[in-house]
Amino acid sequence: MSTTEYASAVAAVKTLESSLLTRSDMDQLINTPTLSELKTLLNSKTHGETLTDVWEMLSGYAPDCEALKILLYKNDFHNLKAVLKAMLSGRDPAHYYISPSNVSLEAIKNAYTSKSPDGLPAYMRIPADEAYELATRTLDGQLSDSLIDTAAIAAMQKSADDCGNEFIIKYAQLTTVCADIKTAYRCSIMHKSNQFLETAICGSRELDKASLIRAALSGRDGFLNYLSNTPYAEAAELLKNSPAQFEKWCDDIITEHAETARMQAFGAEPLAAYYIAKEAELKNIRIISICRECGTDRETITERMRRLYV
Amino acid sequence: MNSLGIALAIIGAACASLFAGIGSAKGVGLVGEAAAGVVSVDPNKFSKVLILQLLPGTQGLYGLLTAILMLSRIGIIGGSPADLSTAQGLMFLGASLPIAIVGLFSGIAQGRAAAAGVGIVAKKPDHSGKGIIMAAMVETYAILALLVSILLIYNISI
Missing domain, CATH: 1.20.1690 (V-type ATP synthase subunit C fold)
Known part of the structure; x- marks a missing residue:
């Protein structure tokens, strides 16, 4: 399908991008004095929009959703x-x-x-x-x-x-890498068997299955050491200090990848990027809501905030 | 009377309006799709996107202008067709080619540029002028082609 087939959908999505929540909106939400004020502010900013609404809207605009599925x-x-x-x-x-x-x-x-x-x-x-x-x-x-x-x-x-589609291929690659690192790390801590790892690890061009399994079988330190010598050394560093920060990194690299589609005027990429952006936005809202309900301090909430598309 | 000469000239006039018109139609259509996407979310941006949609429409007008000038020059519009040799007919056909070919491709290219400019209107309406300027740059080449076609049409001796 010609990329210009998406001209209308991309233009609509670019208009909608201006209504995505910004960093200052998120700070405003984090700093609301009470939970009820947080809920009121959230309603006024998001109108209760869900990912299903976003997907239905994108499906309505896109002439073909195959690439987005x-x-x-x-x-x-x-x-x-x-x-x-x-x-x-x-x-x-x-x-x-x-x-x-x-x-x-x-x-x-x-x-x-x-x-x-x-x-x-x-x-x-x-x-x-x-x-x-x-x-x-x-x-x-x-x-x-x-x-x-x-x-x-x-x-x-x-x-x-x-x-x-290069954008989708890279998205799949990043998702695979994150999932494999997460699984291999957990398995290395839990001393899972080779047989289990064979089922649980997928492998990719960047982190091949055999090396990941070998590293996971060598224990946590061995796995982190292996990861430090790959292009994903940053992930190893984060895993050493805080698995929560690693989870954030996984989401952030996907959003960072989505940002590459911001400059595109045609094609399915800006639509996929908008969906990813909305996913990150809703995840941030969920983090803020849950953390505020649990009484988590504001600095910790800010630390956990996912990268924003805008 | 050499009917082949006049036939070639008429084909030239037809090519000028046909191909430039196709370029404009494709360009305007593409920008129209993008514009509709913006207006479906924010109807207040209609006037800004309309300017962008109009830009690729000029190639069709240039093609029409070239065709009218050519038909007038060879006497078709006046009702007394000139007696053209095959060589003269070919010259008129050749004269139509700059605007026919450049009109076709520049119309499509301008449509893509203007549709991308619609994205500027969508995200940063205050900077819509920049989108218009960028799309208008493509117009230069359509104007140059029109100029060449007109100079050729008026300089073919009948």
């Missing part, structure tokens, strides 16, 4: 995990389903109740089958979760390569 893969696979576990434990999956998602709750439920994943998108069929088989056979929720997480990353990489 990858942004929802993490929700799709989260829903797959949640529905599988909810159904196996006899709970209502609707409570755990998050939107926006490319796959409806009904489609996932039907796939499991009918034991036929045909109603699911191609990238979810095999993982859905395998996770179900693994969960029912081993009753190990963590193992089936890690299988689905790895499948999510693999599906993202494949879709990104198939669509050939």
